[in-house]
Amino acid sequence: MLKNIVGLVTGGASGLGLATAERLVREGGKVVICDLSTSKGADIAKHLGNNAVFAPVDVTSEDDVKNALDLCKIKFGRLDAAVNCAGITVVKPALNTKSKVIHTQEQFIKVLDVNIGGTFNVMRLSAAMMSENEPDTEGCRGVIINTASIAAFDGKRGQCAYSASKAAVVGMTLPAARDLASTGIRVCTIAPGYFLTSMTEGLLELNGGQLPDSMQFPARMGKPDEFAMAVQFIITNPMMNGEVIRVDGAVRMQPGANL
Ligand SMILES: NC(=O)C1=CN([C@@H]2O[C@H](COP(=O)(O)OP(=O)(O)OC[C@H]3O[C@@H](n4cnc5c(N)ncnc54)[C@H](O)[C@@H]3O)[C@@H](O)[C@H]2O)C=CC1
Numbered sequence: 001m002l003k004n005i006v007g008l009v010t011g012g013a014s015g016l017g018l019a020t021a022e023r024l025v026r027e028g029g030k031v032v033i034c035d036l037s038t039s040k041g042a043d044i045a046k047h048l049g050n051n052a053v054f055a056p057v058d059v060t061s062e063d064d065v066k067n068a069l070d071l072c073k074i075k076f077g078r079l080d081a082a083v084n085c086a087g088i089t090v091v092k093p094a095l096n097t098k099s100k101v102i103h104t105q106e107q108f109i110k111v112l113d114v115n116i117g118g119t120f121n122v123m124r125l126s127a128a129m130m131s132e133n134e135p136d137t138e139g140c141r142g143v144i145i146n147t148a149s150i151a152a153f154d155g156k157r158g159q160c161a162y163s164a165s166k167a168a169v170v171g172m173t174l175p176a177a178r179d180l181a182s183t184g185i186r187v188c189t190i191a192p193g194y195f196l197t198s199m200t201e202g203l204l205e206l207n208g209g210q211l212p213d214s215m216q217f218p219a220r221m222g223k224p225d226e227f228a229m230a231v232q233f234i235i236t237n238p239m240m241n242g243e244v245i246r247v248d249g250a251v252r253m254q255p256g257a258n259l
Pocket residue numbers: 010011012013014015016017034035036039057058059060085086087088089114118147148149150191192193194195196197198199200
């Protein structure tokens with residue numbers, strides 16, 4: 001149960017973030033769905049009812065995140081769990097040796113800006129708000145959950161930017177947990193494998209109908225709610241701190257096709 005837990009979920013209008021927002025509400029909590037103003041976040045929050053509200057947020061903007069936290073305070077009074085799911089990817093080799101096309105620096109920086117900068121922006125501002133909470137019986141004031149990827153460890157061809165960004169999210173987990181320990185705020189990261197969302201739609205088709213990377217067990221794409229179950233576990237288990245959990249059915253990404 002997540003009774004009365006107030007969560008803020010970035011990327012909450014789609015895929016893993018949406019499943020997390022839905023689970024929070026289903027389990028008795030409340031949620032601020034943060035996503036781009038162009039997303040379906042407003043309709044989704046309406047559909048989820050009074051325990052959900054939408055905040056238009058670009059995670060790279062300090063003002064947008066502050067406004068979302070203000071809304072959280074006004075509507076629900078506090079923040080217990082911030083879940084960073086907003087993320088983007090680009091699939092492009094550093095250099096395409098056949099066509100001689102070079103990966104642009106702009107694309108590289110953009111992925112880092114959203115995936116690293118956005119995650120850090122939400123984490124630091126959420127922590128500041130959580131620091132105002134009364135501690136629970138364990139001294140805990142809140143929990144921050146970031147989303148990396150198994151690409152942080154075994155990036156494929158074409159994933160320099162994405163893998164670097166997710167490795168950074170893994171890398172900030174322990175120092176952030178250490179920074180926030182004295183305030184009673186926990187920080188964990190989930191590194192998902194292949195999950196069925198808009199980010200991976202078309203992946204099976206691209207792969208000739210085959211599952212990628214000889215998936216072990218279960219030999220299928222993850223369901224978004226299986227990610228949300230990991231979020232719930234981290235929120236409810238006070239010993240989960242400073243840790244990165246792979247949720248991937250034991251898959252290991254292979255180098256992939258020459259791009
Ligand atoms: N689907 C998968 O197999 C995996 C996904 N991930 C990671 O999980 C996270 C969620 O991905 P999915 O749900 O699959 O993707 P998705 O594309 O379904 O959802 C991502 C959401 O983030 C939002 N977003 C993008 N840029 C944003 C910004 N600047 N500010 C606010 N919101 C923004 C999008 O509007 C979208 O609603 C991402 O960080 C992704 O890298 C990691 C491993 C596997």
